[in-house]
Amino acid sequence: xxxxxxxxxxxxxxxxxxxxxxxxxxxxxxxxVMGYLCIYPVLEMxxxxxxxxxxxxxxxxxxxxxxxxxMPAVNCPFLxxxxxxxxxxxxxxxxxxxxxxxxxxGSTLSSIWxxxxxxxxxxxxxxxxxxxxxxxxxxxxxxxxxxxxxxxLSGKEMTSEALEAAIRVHNEQRALVRELYELKxxxxxxxxxxxxxxxxxxxESIPVDEGNQLLRxxxxxxxxxxxxxxxxxxxxxxxxxxxxxTAMMEMIEGLDANVVMDDTCVGSRPYFDDVEITDDPLDGxxxxxxxxxxxxxxxxxxxxxxxxxxxxxxxxxxxxxxxxYADEWKADGVIxxxxxxxxxxxxxxxxIRDYLDSIGLPSVYLExxxxxxxxxxxxxxxxxxxxxxx
Amino acid sequence: MxxxxxxxxxxxxxxxxxxxxxxxxxxxxxxxASEEGKPVAWVMLEGWSNAILxxxxxxxxxxxxxxxxxxxxxxxxxFMERSEAEGWPSHLCGYARASVGYSARMVDVGGKIPxxxxxxxxxxxxxxxxxxxxxxxxxxWFQSLGRFFDAPVWTLESPSPGIRERLSSETYERNVQFLIxxxxxxxxFLENLLGKKMDWDMLEFTGGGTNEINRLRWEINELRKSRxxxxxxxxxxxxxxxxxxxxxxxxxxxxxxxxxxxxxxxERVEKGIAGINRPEKYRMSFEGLPPWHTLxxxxxxxxxxxxxxxxxxxxxxxxxxxxxxxxxxPMERYVRRRYRSLEExxxxxxxxxEVEAIKNEIIRDGTSSRLGLKHISDxxxxxxxxxxxxxxxxTSAGLNLLQRKILDVLKVPSLxxxxxxxxxxxxxxxxxxxxxxxxxxxxxxxxxVRKELGMPW
Numbered sequence: 001x002x003x004x005x006x007x008x009x010x011x012x013x014x015x016x017x018x019x020x021x022x023x024x025x026x027x028x029x030x031x032x033v034m035g036y037l038c039i040y041p042v043l044e045m046x047x048x049x050x051x052x053x054x055x056x057x058x059x060x061x062x063x064x065x066x067x068x069x070x071m072p073a074v075n076c077p078f079l080x081x082x083x084x085x086x087x088x089x090x091x092x093x094x095x096x097x098x099x100x101x102x103x104x105x106g107s108t109l110s111s112i113w114x115x116x117x118x119x120x121x122x123x124x125x126x127x128x129x130x131x132x133x134x135x136x137x138x139x140x141x142x143x144x145x146x147x148x149x150x151x152x153l154s155g156k157e158m159t160s161e162a163l164e165a166a167i168r169v170h171n172e173q174r175a176l177v178r179e180l181y182e183l184k185x186x187x188x189x190x191x192x193x194x195x196x197x198x199x200x201x202x203x204e205s206i207p208v209d210e211g212n213q214l215l216r217x218x219x220x221x222x223x224x225x226x227x228x229x230x231x232x233x234x235x236x237x238x239x240x241x242x243x244x245x246t247a248m249m250e251m252i253e254g255l256d257a258n259v260v261m262d263d264t265c266v267g268s269r270p271y272f273d274d275v276e277i278t279d280d281p282l283d284g285x286x287x288x289x290x291x292x293x294x295x296x297x298x299x300x301x302x303x304x305x306x307x308x309x310x311x312x313x314x315x316x317x318x319x320x321x322x323x324x325y326a327d328e329w330k331a332d333g334v335i336x337x338x339x340x341x342x343x344x345x346x347x348x349x350x351x352i353r354d355y356l357d358s359i360g361l362p363s364v365y366l367e368x369x370x371x372x373x374x375x376x377x378x379x380x381x382x383x384x385x386x387x388x389x390x
Numbered sequence: 391m392x393x394x395x396x397x398x399x400x401x402x403x404x405x406x407x408x409x410x411x412x413x414x415x416x417x418x419x420x421x422x423a424s425e426e427g428k429p430v431a432w433v434m435l436e437g438w439s440n441a442i443l444x445x446x447x448x449x450x451x452x453x454x455x456x457x458x459x460x461x462x463x464x465x466x467x468x469f470m471e472r473s474e475a476e477g478w479p480s481h482l483c484g485y486a487r488a489s490v491g492y493s494a495r496m497v498d499v500g501g502k503i504p505x506x507x508x509x510x511x512x513x514x515x516x517x518x519x520x521x522x523x524x525x526x527x528x529x530x531w532f533q534s535l536g537r538f539f540d541a542p543v544w545t546l547e548s549p550s551p552g553i554r555e556r557l558s559s560e561t562y563e564r565n566v567q568f569l570i571x572x573x574x575x576x577x578x579f580l581e582n583l584l585g586k587k588m589d590w591d592m593l594e595f596t597g598g599g600t601n602e603i604n605r606l607r608w609e610i611n612e613l614r615k616s617r618x619x620x621x622x623x624x625x626x627x628x629x630x631x632x633x634x635x636x637x638x639x640x641x642x643x644x645x646x647x648x649x650x651x652x653x654x655x656x657e658r659v660e661k662g663i664a665g666i667n668r669p670e671k672y673r674m675s676f677e678g679l680p681p682w683h684t685l686x687x688x689x690x691x692x693x694x695x696x697x698x699x700x701x702x703x704x705x706x707x708x709x710x711x712x713x714x715x716x717x718x719x720p721m722e723r724y725v726r727r728r729y730r731s732l733e734e735x736x737x738x739x740x741x742x743x744e745v746e747a748i749k750n751e752i753i754r755d756g757t758s759s760r761l762g763l764k765h766i767s768d769x770x771x772x773x774x775x776x777x778x779x780x781x782x783x784x785t786s787a788g789l790n791l792l793q794r795k796i797l798d799v800l801k802v803p804s805l806x807x808x809x810x811x812x813x814x815x816x817x818x819x820x821x822x823x824x825x826x827x828x829x830x831x832x833x834x835x836x837x838x839v840r841k842e843l844g845m846p847w
Contacts, residue, residue, distance in 0.1 A: 068790070069790060069794065070790050070791050070794070071787055071788075071790055071791070072778045072786050072787070072789060072790055072806075072808075074481075074778060074779070074780050074781075074783075074786055074808075075783055075786065075787050076783070099552075101550070103526055103783075104525050104526050104783045104784040104787060105783050105787045107550075108783075108787035108788045109787070110552065111552075111553070111757060111788065111791070112788070112791050114553075114755065114756035114757050115755075115756075115757050115759070115791060116791075118755055118756075119756075122552075122554070122756045123552070123554075123555075124551070124552030124554075124555060126549055126550055126551040126552065126555065128522070128547050128549075129522035129526075129529055129545060129547060130522070130529075130545050130547055132547060132572065132575060133575070134547065134568055134571040134572045134575060135547055135572075137568070137571075138547070138549070138564070138568045141564045141568075145555065145558070145560075145561065296530070297526065299520070299522075299529045299530075299533060299545045301533075301543065304544070304579075305575075305578070305579055305582070306542065307517075307542050307579065307582050307583040308542065309536065309539070309540045309541055309542045309543075310540075311536045311537060311540070314536055315536075338479070340481055341481050341783065343481075343482060343483070343525075343526055343527055343530060343783055344526050344530055346478070346479040346481065346482050346530075347478070347482065347486075347527070347530035347531060347533070347534045348530070348534070349477060349478070349479060350476060350477040350478055350534055350537060351533075351534060351536070351537070353477055354537060365477070365479075367479060367481075
């Protein structure tokens, strides 16, 4: 580790700004560092083999110049940015990449990455789309393949004991993130939405045990500090596709609102359910990654064998956790945001709006192209929304 | 003095018209079934559910195809505008947006077919069968239609492993078992919905008809390798609908129509007749989905001697004979007859030494630069049109990589045209034509390059 180690929020900001600093040190010490895209490539299985998971992000501030020659512009600008950065050599330190069927573009990106960057190791998890019983069995089979692939890379066996220990340490991280989010229930919240992104991005850039230590420091510091966010007129819940940069949160929080809760993937989404410890650890992992994580990439219905359709009941099953979030964090309104060309989130927008309307929670939908320039017009829309709900 | 009339640029197959008419009958059949109180399913195109639904007496109609029909008749725009007004983002699939608008209009008129619906319209669905195959829109879209219909949605799983993973025999066998169990669950759902048992003998019939149609389509496509190319892609697209989106149409009628088409194309090959009425200057492939609203654009290219002899979408699979004698379970027979491994596909499509080279590349690099290009070399294509769609991620995301591979490996250049399947406003035909004119020099150049390298065309 670096000789002078900063702590808590300062360390989070440092890692947010220079994400690869720590894993490059670890790699120099002989550890393997595995890139992964999105939240589905089962991190516990890497940790069990002492491989450091390192999440691949884009860079909203870096113009896309290289990715155009591999992927047309009419595709997810976040994933294009990830590819662009990869093509510019900024992920060359990785020992490989693990991807999954997060969406059509995510799967295609996997193929392009492998073709263009020729990583030393690659594995793709072809996740099912539904919560059918057959899909759960299929997911477990896919994790068995993944286990073999990682064992081949590391030259070690992934024992059940090691995997169970890894699940426990990742569950500890989930619990710590939830503890951090408890501090956002206060008015004003003790930590802002922008700072939350910095912390989450930081822990997704270092080994899980170091991340847990960082979270403890952050929680302790935030509880004690007097310079936290100011109290604002509105408390907002943000739902949507990836936000891996503080710029959007800063734009919203620069207005008369606190972002007190989110349902995004650099936020609460990967952390709000624990993995159950099962006799065969792969059972618990398969269930968690297919069923527990509530991302728009998965098809959910009330009861898939039920031949009777009830739209509002269906919406309640799919989205009532948003009501729970709004109630517990006392949110006055919801910002639905999506990066342009994100089809999976885009199709959920009308249904979520119907659901939020049905429970009397106001909402606004924002679409952006993952550039700083896109935020200015959105600011006006958020301002208008705050005036309505204020 | 009589004035000679220049023939139209495209030389359409006469046998095409009868098959195209079957599409109208598919939609008419859906409406009739609904009026008679019979179940009607809105279905996504995939390889599994249609034969099962038809075997259970369910009429099937295809919203994605219906949206293309709306686009071809200039009727899609109002439906898409309605979709946006309902809150669906404008970047979503054009097929989906048109059907969202159509569904909203159905609600306006009390669940009836909107009076402005082209082609007789689609009746209100009894159920929607979504698919995990090909793209995410195909299940997200149907789920989002819940606002308009009280019909249940079944999403049919369809495994799509990564290239390296597809080489594994264990992966293949697991996927076979997954499909069998998934389709059995689907049948159980249908039996519950319809209150009747599956007719497994009927599945052998409906599934078998699909196989025969596929075989004839394959044989016709093999004929298209001839010079000049005897069948233009517009004919392929016109009849593709009858073959793939055939709903509950009698398979025998579709088979007969394809047999006639096979005979006509064979005759053209024997007589050296092309699919265009101009000298074949350039043999072309169309990659991606077509601009259904402006197919006449291809006629303008035909005027320049561009003959689209092959295309990437909706291609038939190579027919196969599988020994099913050891399998008694009808669903297992149904799955094993159709689902093939990457190993098998490679063995069928490439010479043995090529197979080994490709497999080694996949094992080493995770992919092979030769995959996905075979039709370009088999049909000796001079140039490729890549249709990048504003609203379709699944077909557009990989096109630039494909462009690189085709040029690197086969020395065949590509022309990128941006547009959309349904939204005519996203397509600028005049600009595309200007680009096409300039592209001819590029094709001429690479012809010389291939010749210098000793390539066969």
